[in-house]
C-alpha cells in the first residue's frame with residue numbers, strides 16, 4: 001500500500017473546507033501556502049494528519065491506545081494511501097518548559113510503557129516515568145530540569161537606600177504599592193543604604209516570613225523580597241506568564257541544571273530503572289535512528305530471563 005505515489009483525498013469537509021478532493025505526491029517535501037483562513041490547517045492537520053494518526057493508533061492494542069491521544073473521524077469521504085505520520089503541529093515549540101521531541105511524537109508514551117513493563121528494578125506504571133506527574137517528577141526541580149534562583153546582584157543595588165530606589169525590579173519601584181510594603185513596614189531606616197544594614201535587617205528584608213506588621217488599617221503578613229519574588233514569579237509556570245512578566249523573570253534570575261536529576265526531570269527511582277543498562281532519560285535523548293538500532297538489538301536478542 002505504501003508503494004502508492006499519491007495520498008488521495010476525496011470530499012474533505014472539515015471546518016471551512018468545501019468538499020475538497022486532491023492528490024498529494026508522497027516522498028516529497030510539500031508546503032501548502034495560502035492566506036490565513038483558507039483551510040490549510042483544516043486540510044493538513046484536521047483531515048490528513050488526524051486520519052493518519054487515527055489509523056495508526058488503531059493498530060495498537062486497546063491497552064496501549066489508552067496511553068495515546070484520541071482522534072475522532074475527520075469529515076471526509078475517503079483518504080487513501082496514508083503512511084504512518086509524525087505530526088509536528090502549530091503549537092509554539094519552546095513555549096512550555098515541558099515539551100521535547102519525545103512528547104511531540106508520542107515516542108515518550110511508548111518508552112514509559114516499555115520501562116513500566118520490563119525495566120529493572122521494577123518501579124510502577126507508566127506515569128511513574130513521567131516528569132508531569134507527582135509520582136515521576138524530580139522533587140528538586142518539580143520536573144522542569146532546571147532550578148531557578150533570584151539573582152540578588154541584579155535585584156538590589158546595595159549602594160542605595162529603599163527611598164533612593166535600591167530595588168531594581170520594576171514592580172517594586174519607588175512609590176509603587178509593593179515598595180510601600182517595605183518602606184511602611186516600620187522595619188527599616190528607609191534612608192540607610194542596604195550595604196549598611198545589619199545582618200538582622202538584611203535577613204528581614206530578604207526573608208521576613210511570619211513577621212506581622214501593621215500596614216494600613218489591618219495587620220498583614222510581611223514577606224521578604226526573596227519570598228515574594230519566588231511566590232510571584234518562580235513558582236509560576238513560565239509558559240503561562242505574559243511576555244512582559246517572562247522578560248522580567250529572566251532579567252532577575254539565574255537558572256542552572258538541576259543538581260539532583262542533572263536535567264533529566266525524573267525522580268531517582270525512575271532514573272535507576274534500566275533496560276539493558278540504559279535508563280529512560282538516556283533512551284529519550286537518543287536520535288530516532290539510534291533508538292531504533294537499540295530497540296532492534298534488544299528485540300532480536302532477548303536477554304531477560306523469564
Ligand SMILES: [Zn+2]
Nearest residue numbers: 138141258261
Ligand atoms: Zn531535577
